Amino acid sequence: MTLRIWFQLVKKLVPLFLTILFISWLYNYYGAWDYTIKNIPEFFRLIVEHFTLVIISMVCAVLVGVTLGTMMTRKSMENASSTIMTVVNVWQSIPSLAVLALAYGFLPLIGLSGIGMTPALIALFLHAVAPIVRNTYSGIDAVSKDVIEAATGMGMTKRQILFQIELPNALPVIAGGVRTATAIIVGTAPLAFLIGGGGLGFWIFTGIDLVDTGIMIAGAVPVALIAMLFDFCLARSEKFFISRGVQTIEVETV
Amino acid sequence: MGTMLSLQKVTKIYPGAGHIKAVNELSFDLEEGEICTVVGPSGCGKTTAMKMINRLISITSGKIIIDGKDISRLNTIELRRSIGYVIQNIGLFPNMTIGENIAIIPKLLKWDKAKIDEKVQRLLEIVNLDPDEFRDRYPKELSGGQQQRIGVARAMAGDPPIMLMDEPFGAIDPINRDHLQNEFLKVQEKVKKTIIFVTHDINEAIKMGNKICLLKDGHLVQFASPEEILTHPKNxxxxxxxxxxRTLKRLNLFTIKRAMKDNPPTIHQDETIETAQNMFAKINSRYLIAVDGEGVLTGIIDKQGITDKVTHVKDVVSPTEAWLIAHASLKDGLSEIFTHDYGFLVVVDDTKKVLGWLHTEDIKETLKG
Incomplete structure (x- = not known):
């Protein structure tokens, strides 16, 4: 028994350790470490910008996505929901870079600046909200009709059914949407630099432009680590928030 | 015991083509503590009739009175909380533990926590599931039969005087269904709820109901006790x-105790064979029932098995399986009689003490009424 637990642990830890080793080696080899130390204030500014981009767009996408997805499952929205789903699906098929470019091109037309943090946030948010809306809608829609009938027949109000039955049971599916959204945001955030949104993309693109691999790696490695950090946090919170009764697959955590 | 539930000319017309009456002027009264099985071919309106009672379906015309109160004047949510509801597909909440599932209505009714915990504990005991083992498990970890027991426990949690059950055992395999039915009848003896029990299975309707409400195309065809429906079908x-x-089905409605003859020919197993011979001479029977000092069945003596060498009863007693407990059904009794060659059955109590004996003629007499 204990042997098996050790084995499991080793199986998880070895790849993680090797990845970190590889990244550190790369980081040191190209002098990214020295560059970062020399530019530590700028490094922190970029980190803060990067986190701001990711977290704000993420929080907005979750709030709006879950609300909209939930509203679409209400009887009164039956007609509108298929239209919204179509829009959401089309929207999600547009590549991230194109979304950024579209935001850059469109926002000035409605009197907003196309350059800076705001358009980057709007683009990230719009792109990330789609999978959350979609999964919230289908997650709630998939809750068994028998469960809803039992709840209604027992005298639960619509609101109680939504918060105590529908949302908790849809949570694994919603969480899937949030994971997809996080992957989109974390993957697109470095591109935000291209429309003046700041973040660690600054060093990556500067490195590319100057053909200086050190600067590029100094930006790329933190970006990769942030992605891993978010994935870890999400998996942890899924374990915490999703009832054991509806967890379908064991959520892998490191 | 007064009238608990009264349907008065209840009618349901679904909007749309034809204005077909799904339920047509249905009226009946139900006493407190009675189970009324609503039965009929599919599409007869039995589920519609039931769902109008907790207003999952609105009434087109007519009145439903619960405990003297017209339900159309009550708040829908409060009405439903005062009516237990069990459906065929159970509908346990997958995100909640068994304990939380049962506690849901008491929580909505704002009972205090100690009272809720106690209720959950007691209900799990009533439905024969170990509270400590099951309270913290999730529905997906339970078998279908176990889940339905929880469904019943959950419906009883708010102490509703009335329960609606929509084919509660319909999705359960025949062996478990029989078991659950018996168990439920035992629970009902303790809790005495007024129950509307929808089923499409006439055997279940006969077994579970004090009253049967037989529907066809939304009309009430006959509302009577199972005995009445089986002996005097209206049409x-x-x-x-x-x-x-149907005559055979009536066998289910009687216990052996009701049909058996008292004073069977018993003989103490330590008696001499002369006593036995004397008894055989007095009564017109090929067999005697041997008992011990406490009157407990030990076996049967066959007159033709007695030879000259035998001196005592206990030398010719052959152990027998031809006995049944007095509260078993006549159907089991009849089957048991045919299984053995004696032509009768020894009827015993829980301690296997002999109470009487049962012949096919006794069964015939009982069925004649």
């Missing part, structure tokens, strides 16, 4: 629906 439809074997 050909009812007779057909209960089946050609």
């Amino acid at each position: 050909d439809f009812v007779a057909d629906f209960v089946g050609g074997d």
Whole structure:
């Protein structure tokens, strides 16, 4: 028994350790470490910008996505929901870079600046909200009709059914949407630099432009680590928030 | 015991083509503590009739009175909380533990926590599931039969005087269904709820109901006790629906105790064979029932098995399986009689003490009424 637990642990830890080793080696080899130390204030500014981009767009996408997805499952929205789903699906098929470019091109037309943090946030948010809306809608829609009938027949109000039955049971599916959204945001955030949104993309693109691999790696490695950090946090919170009764697959955590 | 539930000319017309009456002027009264099984061919309106009671379906015309109160004047949510509801597909909440599932209505009714915990504990005991083992498990970890027991426990949690059950055992395999039915009847003896029990299975309707409400195309065809429906079906439809074997079905309605003859020919197993011979001479029977000092059945003596060498009863007693407990059904009794060669059955109590004996003639007499 204990042997098996050790084995499991080793199986998880070895790849993680090797990845970190590889990244550190790369980081040191190209002098990214020295560059970062020399530019530590700028490094922190970029980190803060990067986190701001990711977290704000993420929080907005979750709030709006879950609300909209939930509203679409209400009887009164039956007609509108298929239209919204179509829009959401089309929207999600547009590549991230194109979304950024579209935001850059469109926002000035409605009197907003196309350059800076705001358009980057709007683009990230719009792109990330789609999978959350979609999964919230289908997650709630998939809750068994028998469960809803039992709840209604027992005298639960619509609101109680939504918060105590529908949302908790849809949570694994919603969480899937949030994971997809996080992957989109974390993957697109470095591109935000291209429309003046700041973040660690600054060093990556500067490195590319100057053909200086050190600067590029100094930006790329933190970006990769942030992605891993978010994935870890999400998996942890899924374990915490999703009832054991509806967890379908064991959520892998490191 | 007064009238608990009263349906008065309840009618449901679904909007749309034809204005077909799904339920047509249905009226009946139900006493407190009675189980009324609503039965009929599919599409007869039995589920519609039931769902109008907790207003999952609105009434087109007519009145439903619960405990003297017209339900159309009550708040829908409060009404539903005062009515237990069990459906065929159970509908346990997958995100909640068994304990939380049962506690849901008491929580909505704002009971205090100690009272809720105690209720959960007691209900799990009533439905024969170990509270400590099951309280913290999730529905997906339970078998279908276990889940339905929780469904019943959950419906009883708010102490509703009335329960609606929509084919509660319909999705459960026959062996478990029989078991659950018996268990439920035992629970009902303790809790004495007024129950509307929808089923499409006439056998279940006969077994579970004090009253049977037989519907056809939204009309009430016959509302009577199972005994009445089986002996005096109102028309050909009812007779057909209960089946050609309805007399045999009546066997389920009686216990052996009701049909058996008292004072069977018993003899103490330590008696001499002369005593036995004397008894055989007095009564017109090939067999005697041997008992011990406490009156407990030890076996049967066959007159033709007695030879000259035998001196005592206990030398010729052959152990027997031809006995049944007095509260078993006549159907089991009849089957047991045919299984053995004696032509009768020894009827005993829980301690296997002999109470009487049962012949096929006794069964015939009972069925004649």
